[in-house]
Amino acid sequence: MSNSIHLNKIHIQDVFTFLESLPNDYIDLAIVDPPYNLKIADWDNFKSKKEFLDFSFEWIDLMLPKLKNSGSFYIFNTPYNCALFLNHLKNKKVYFQNFITWYKKDGLSYCKRRYNNNQESILFYTMDAKKYYFDYESIRIPYNSVERIAHASKKGILKNGKRWYPNQNGKLCPDVWEITSERHKNKINGKVIKQNHPTPKPKEMIERMIKASSKSGDLVLDLFSGTGTTSIIANQLGRKYIGCEINKNYIDSSLSILDIKTKRSKNE
Ligand SMILES: C[S@@+](CC[C@H](N)C(=O)[O-])C[C@H]1O[C@@H](n2cnc3c(N)ncnc32)[C@H](O)[C@@H]1O
Known part of the structure; x- marks a missing residue:
């Protein structure tokens, strides 16, 4: 079955038809x-919250079998929706690793009756509790306290004797990510400049996920590819992508596409 799958391409297709066409135990990282x-x-x-959740749970359920047992996946959304996704995922054979907060330094809305939304969330799961790839060394980030670290580099700091x-290379990457949004x-x-796509994800964020959770x-x-940020970075880092x-x-335009007309491709 996998022989007929076109890799290193973005399939122009509805997510459900696309997922149904993939073999099981196929993907290392989603x-x-x-x-x-x-x-x-x-x-x-979406017409209602229910319609949105039905849509979301349908693609989640279709995607999970496509991942290898050693695989991992990340899902973006609002903190509230991520909490609902997490609740859905708690009954599946998947392993919760992190609820990552992306501090975007840019609001999703202009709130005067509650706190302004300044974050998005990312769920990080693995398909096995222990046997999964995670390269924490490749995603170290700079220490905050420059002076203290400069001092410690010379003489060290006494910790627990x-x-x-x-x-x-910096400190271990925490689960709060301070990354400026593309917008x-x-x-x-x-002033906000109108872009070809309303919500491209920052390249450095996708790079962090791919380096941490996949090998060359x-x-x-790259489900719901948008501009194809994930595919571009995967390619640059020597990974295959679909x-x-x-x-x-x-x-x-740097990515090649496979335009497949399907009954469910309602936006065409
Ligand atoms: C949040 S955006 C992804 C942005 C992307 N991460 C990037 O960096 O450019 C979600 C994308 O999903 C696509 N989309 C929405 N419904 C879809 C469906 N049923 N099947 C396939 N793609 C869909 C939209 O056209 C949109 O580009």
Whole structure:
């Protein structure tokens, strides 16, 4: 079956038809950036919360068997929706690892009756409790306290009776990620510039996930590809990729597409 699958391409196809076409136990790492139901585009506009959750649980359930036992997956969404996804996933044979907070330095909305939304969430799961790949060394981040670390580099710091020296590559990556959103990065004189896609994810964030949770040559699933950020980074890092996106106009021109017409591709 896998011989007929076209790798290193974005499949222009509805997510359900696409997932049904994949073999089971196939994917090493899935990075999934689905609709959030925030009404920011046609594809993000569901009639009701129930319709959104039915849609979300359907693709989640179709995706899980496609992952290898050694595989991992990440799912983006609002903190509230991630909590609902987590509740759905608690009955599946998957292993919760982290509820990552992405501090975007840019609000999703303009709130005056509650706190302004400044974060998105990312669920990180593995398919096995122990046998999964995680390269914590490749995703170290700079220490915050520059002076203290400069001092410790020379003489070390006494911790529990032992002398501790900082790691030259930085500290272990925490579960709060402070990464500027693409929307915020691309502002001109403080004004939001309309982009080809409303919600491309920051490249450095996707790079962190791919480096941590896959090896060179592994197959990365880029579900709901959008511009194809995950596929581009996977390719740059020497991973294979396969993506799915319903709107071919979003895809970055550096990526090749496979345009498959299906009955469920309602946006075409
Ligand atoms: C949040 S965006 C992904 C953005 C992407 N991570 C990037 O960096 O550009 C979600 C994408 O899912 C696509 N989409 C929505 N419903 C879909 C469906 N049923 N099947 C396939 N793609 C769909 C939308 O067109 C949109 O581009």
